[in-house]
Amino acid sequence: MKKHNFYAGPSILSEYTIKNTAIAVEDFAGTGLSILEVSHRSKEFVAVSDEARALIKELLDIPAGYDVLFLGGGASMQFCMAPFNLLKKKASYLDTGTWASNAIKEAKFFGEIDVVASSKEANYSYIPKGYSIAGDSDYFHFTSNNTIYGTEMRYDPDLKVRLVCDMSSDIFSRPIDISKYDLIYAGAQKNLGPAGVTVVIVREEALGQVDRPIPTMLDYRTHVKKESMFNTPPVLPIFSVLQTLKWYKMQGGVEALEQNNLEKAAILYDEIDRNKLFKGTAATEDRSIMNVCFVMNEAYQELEEEFAKFAAAAGMVGIKGHRSVGGFRASIYNAMPKTSVEALVQTMKAFEKQH
Numbered sequence: 001m002k003k004h005n006f007y008a009g010p011s012i013l014s015e016y017t018i019k020n021t022a023i024a025v026e027d028f029a030g031t032g033l034s035i036l037e038v039s040h041r042s043k044e045f046v047a048v049s050d051e052a053r054a055l056i057k058e059l060l061d062i063p064a065g066y067d068v069l070f071l072g073g074g075a076s077m078q079f080c081m082a083p084f085n086l087l088k089k090k091a092s093y094l095d096t097g098t099w100a101s102n103a104i105k106e107a108k109f110f111g112e113i114d115v116v117a118s119s120k121e122a123n124y125s126y127i128p129k130g131y132s133i134a135g136d137s138d139y140f141h142f143t144s145n146n147t148i149y150g151t152e153m154r155y156d157p158d159l160k161v162r163l164v165c166d167m168s169s170d171i172f173s174r175p176i177d178i179s180k181y182d183l184i185y186a187g188a189q190k191n192l193g194p195a196g197v198t199v200v201i202v203r204e205e206a207l208g209q210v211d212r213p214i215p216t217m218l219d220y221r222t223h224v225k226k227e228s229m230f231n232t233p234p235v236l237p238i239f240s241v242l243q244t245l246k247w248y249k250m251q252g253g254v255e256a257l258e259q260n261n262l263e264k265a266a267i268l269y270d271e272i273d274r275n276k277l278f279k280g281t282a283a284t285e286d287r288s289i290m291n292v293c294f295v296m297n298e299a300y301q302e303l304e305e306e307f308a309k310f311a312a313a314a315g316m317v318g319i320k321g322h323r324s325v326g327g328f329r330a331s332i333y334n335a336m337p338k339t340s341v342e343a344l345v346q347t348m349k350a351f352e353k354q355h
């Protein structure tokens, strides 16, 4: 039976990415060697790394003055690296969920953190609005897509300070005005490739402004200078990320991906709103087009287990909600085909007919 992969991360990748990775595991770029056993300094792999960085710049329309890095340590490492490198005295943070609050916790090691607003009291079911940012903030940090709660800021906030953003779960899902940002980071395992590499986009002029000493590996300048080859980069994940980027380009780039994502999300939210058994958990105006969270309606709470089994029997994988929200979460990242979203909707309709 066809499996429909709704995992939140690591998550679905394009068939193109998986096929080309499988081929390279056997024979990488005609070298007669596996991608698993080649030097990161071989000319074939340096070409992969260069092409991947160039494609990220091209697809996201990154202006001059920015560098693209491939780092280890996951997005969670960036929670500490960002303030280590960018926070002089004070920074503003928006608390929209678990990942945002983890970022706040780390930033507090480096300076004064102004949490401008939080939706914690409502279990992070909406994005706070109308907050104000102190003019003397070094930057404003936010999480563009809250993977666990299914809320998303699908815009680049217009503020008087520069932006720093965790885009782990929605990078490449829409065009971005990069010029507003000092730093963007994203763990690859949601919208780019397998786990093990984090993509960092950093504005060169934002670096070198802090007084504190920075350990070599945690200093973005180390990796800028060595083009992400100061130490051994995650070779295989970077190879797979390149395949995904090529596939994104074949799809028509981020505008086309966004259009497709909007359509897929609308199909699923329409069904959640229509079907008497289910309801969405995120505020309507803040609904994510990447992670769609829903629960059983009050009158049908006792059917949760049964629906989970019913959906699994129909080939739906990974739709259990995060333990802090419960219910269900369908992650419908860029690589998720519309047909899989439609299959989930059919499953919801069929389940409704039985009740």
Ligand SMILES: *Cc1c(COP(=O)(O)O)cnc(C)c1O
Pocket (backbone or CB within 6 Å): 009, 073, 074, 075, 076, 077, 099, 143, 145, 146, 147, 166, 167, 168, 169, 187, 188, 190
């Ligand atoms: C998954 C996720 C993280 C954590 O990423 P790691 O690579 O596991 O550290 C951080 N932020 C967001 C928004 C995520 O979705």
